[in-house]
Amino acid sequence: MEKSDSRPAQGQAMQTVEAPDSRPVTLSWLRDGRIAVFKITGPATRSTVDQWFETVSSVVKSWPPDKLYLAMQDLSDKEVSLTPYASKRAREFEPLVKHLRGRVALVLPNTFANQIFRLFLRTLSWQQSMPTEAFVTYDAALRWLDATLNNQDKPKPTMRYPWRRV
Numbered sequence: 001m002e003k004s005d006s007r008p009a010q011g012q013a014m015q016t017v018e019a020p021d022s023r024p025v026t027l028s029w030l031r032d033g034r035i036a037v038f039k040i041t042g043p044a045t046r047s048t049v050d051q052w053f054e055t056v057s058s059v060v061k062s063w064p065p066d067k068l069y070l071a072m073q074d075l076s077d078k079e080v081s082l083t084p085y086a087s088k089r090a091r092e093f094e095p096l097v098k099h100l101r102g103r104v105a106l107v108l109p110n111t112f113a114n115q116i117f118r119l120f121l122r123t124l125s126w127q128q129s130m131p132t133e134a135f136v137t138y139d140a141a142l143r144w145l146d147a148t149l150n151n152q153d154k155p156k157p158t159m160r161y162p163w164r165r166v
Contacts, residue, residue, distance in 0.1 A: 024048040025055050030072075035145055039074040044083050053089045060096050068152055069102030069130065070145045074138065076107045082116075097130060103148050104132040105141035 025048065028037045036059050040052055056071075063069050135141040 023051075025051045027055055027059065030142070031070075031146070031149060034068075034070060034149060035142075036071045037074060038071065040080050041077045043079045044081050044086050046085055049083070049086045049089050052086075053092065057093070057096055060093065060100065063100060065099045068148065069097070069100040069104075070148060071102070071104045072138075072141050072145060073104065073106045074141075076109055076138065078109055101129045103145055104130060105145050106132065106134045107138050107141045108134050108136065110136040 024040060024042045024045075026039045026041075028039070029035065030037055038052065038056055040048065042048060056073075059071075060069070133141075133144060135144065
């Protein structure tokens with residue numbers, strides 16, 4: 001959490017002021033609103049995990065089923081960890097995302113615990129319709145999501161039947 005404290009004048013109490021962008025969960029958009037980026041900072045307390053779940057689920061619930069769902073979960077803050085409670089809440093997404101297709105990229109620090117987390121990803125039922133991959137850099141995760149956008153934006157080839165005369 002980003003805090004700003006200034007030295008008080010003699011006789012005054014020290015004051016701590018939270019910066020306006022010090023929320024533990026933020027949502028931003030990339031590529032003209034086609035990629036949702038969720039960022040978690042600070043320790044994965046129950047209230048942070050609940051805020052994350054509510055933020056992501058509100059986007060998922062309002063996502064049009066015919067639009068490709070592309071999201072990045074930026075969990076690169078060293079204080080963020082997969083707690084049993086966070087794992088339980090993540091599983092609650094399974095019924096919420098079953099109507100979507102797309103990709104989810106996770107940005108994780110390269111730690112032993114996150115190697116274990118990568119194994120957890122394989123247990124998620126939505127991997128068929130919405131592959132979820134973990135990356136150690138934001139740029140690598142974004143390239144993976146961009147590749148999907150680039151493939152979606154390419155014109156579809158028309159089927160030609162050379163043996164048919166038109």
